[in-house]
Amino acid sequence: xxxxxxxxxxxxxxxxxxxxxxxxxxxxxxxxxxxxxxxxxxxxxxxxxxxxxxxxxxxxxxxxxxxxxxxxxxxxxxxxxxxxxxxxxxxxxxxxxxxxxxxxxxxxxxxxxxxxxxxxxxxxxxxxxxxxxxxxxxxxxxxxxxxxxxxxxxxxxxxxxxxxxxxxxxxxxxxxxxxxxxxxxxxxxxxxxxxxxxxxxxxxxxxxxxxxxxxxxxxxxxxxxxxxxxxxxxxxxxxxxxxx
Numbered sequence: 001x002x003x004x005x006x007x008x009x010x011x012x013x014x015x016x017x018x019x020x021x022x023x024x025x026x027x028x029x030x031x032x033x034x035x036x037x038x039x040x041x042x043x044x045x046x047x048x049x050x051x052x053x054x055x056x057x058x059x060x061x062x063x064x065x066x067x068x069x070x071x072x073x074x075x076x077x078x079x080x081x082x083x084x085x086x087x088x089x090x091x092x093x094x095x096x097x098x099x100x101x102x103x104x105x106x107x108x109x110x111x112x113x114x115x116x117x118x119x120x121x122x123x124x125x126x127x128x129x130x131x132x133x134x135x136x137x138x139x140x141x142x143x144x145x146x147x148x149x150x151x152x153x154x155x156x157x158x159x160x161x162x163x164x165x166x167x168x169x170x171x172x173x174x175x176x177x178x179x180x181x182x183x184x185x186x187x188x189x190x191x192x193x194x195x196x197x198x199x200x201x202x203x204x205x206x207x208x209x210x211x212x213x214x215x216x217x218x219x220x221x222x223x224x225x226x227x228x229x230x231x232x233x234x235x236x237x238x239x240x241x242x243x244x
Contacts, residue, residue, distance in 0.1 A: 002027070002028035002052065002078035003079065004027060004028050004030055004073060004077055004079060004080045004082070005018075005019070005023075005027040005028070005030070005080075005084070006031075006032075006073060006080050006083050006084070007019045007022075007029065007030070007084045007086060008032050008058075008060050008083070008085045008087060009032065009086040009087035009088070010029075010031030010032060010033060010042060011033070011088075012041075012042075012192065013189055013213040014140065014189060014216050014217070015031070015084070015086040016031075016042045016213070017213035018216070018217045018220050019042060019046065019053065020045065020049070020051070020214075020217065021221050022082060022220075022224075023046045023049070023052060023053060024049070025221065027052075028053070028054065028077055029046060029051065029052065029054070030053075030054045030055075030056065030073050030077060030080075031053060031054070031055055032055070032056045032057070032058045032060070032069065033057065033058075034058070034059055036055055036056070036057035039055035039056075039057075040055070042055070043055050056072075060109065060113030060116065061108040061112055061113050061116075063116055066117055066120055067120060070117075070120040074124060079128060080121050080124065081125075081133070081134065081135055082135075082138070083117060083118065083121040083136070083137045083138070084138045084140070085113065085118065085137075085138070086140040087110055087113055087140075088140075088142070089105075089106045089109035089110040089155065089158060090142070090144075091154070091155065092155070093154065094151055095151075095153050102154065103154040103157075106155055107154070107157065109158070110158035110159055110162055111159075111161040111162045111165065114162050118137055118169060121137065122137065122169065126173065126176055126178065129177035129178060130177075131177075134224060135177065135178045135179065136180075136181070136223065137169065137178060137179070137180045137181070138181045138183060138220055138224075139162055139163075139165070139180075139183070140183055140185060141162060141182050141184045142155075142159050142185055142186070143185075143186045144156040144158075144160070145159040145162065145163045146186075148160070162182075163182055166180055166181070166182035166233075166234075167182070170182075170233050177228070179223070179226065179228075179231050181231075181234070182235075183216075183219065183220070183223075183234075183235050183236075184236040185211065185216065185237050186237065186242060187237075187239045188210040188239075189211045189213060190205060190210050190211065190212055190213060194210065207241070208239060208240065209239045209240075209241045210239055211237060211238070216237060219235060219237060
């Protein structure tokens with residue numbers, strides 16, 4: 001059966017680039033978004049490049065959907081050797097206007113979904129670890145994983161919690177042969193959202209001042225490729241001109 005890389009939250013930038021990168025390495029890239037239609041360009045691109053890809057409409061916050069998704073992939077496509085949880089949920093708001101409903105939704109998307117998907121995949125990975133067979137779980141973090149900025153209380157709370165989840169999973173699953181990593185993406189990424197809403201920041205692209213999704217994806221492949229005697233748990237990625 002195919003070896004599978006599952007990307008939860010395969011958007012038009014980072015998630016899609018990660019899926020393409022693993023497909024180039026011979027993985028069947030299984031990708032999810034809440035809308036299957038939005039995945040079609042990515043699926044077509046991977047296929048045109050000679051890779052294998054499967055798209056799924058799935059809500060990462062819904063336990064029954066996550067359980068069904070993992071079971072479907074494992075039973076019909078192949079064993080999941082790499083899980084990338086890449087849901088962002090960045091929706092800034094003043095704490096004075098933030099609503100309980102939105103705060104909770106951001107936590108569900110950015111943290112609770114990571115728990116559900118990480119748990120379901122780890123339950124299967126732990127039974128097939130061998131010295132020759134790498135098993136990797138990677139969580140995408142952000143600047144908000146490390147510090148809470150003004151107007152980002154909900155996002156920072158969720159990303160801090162996702163980082164704690166990754167640490168706990170790494171300490172439990174690492175000794176069992178599963179590599180759990182957390183990537184802090186600290187900076188603007190080359191996306192349509194940045195181009196349309198932050199043109200001054202996007203203009204830094206010419207100076208390599210914003211993150212290229214393909215270069216981010218290369219680092220995810222590097223993490224999966226690391227030997228067991230030199231695993232990275234937390235990796236931070238930022239443009240050379242980004243302050244930190």
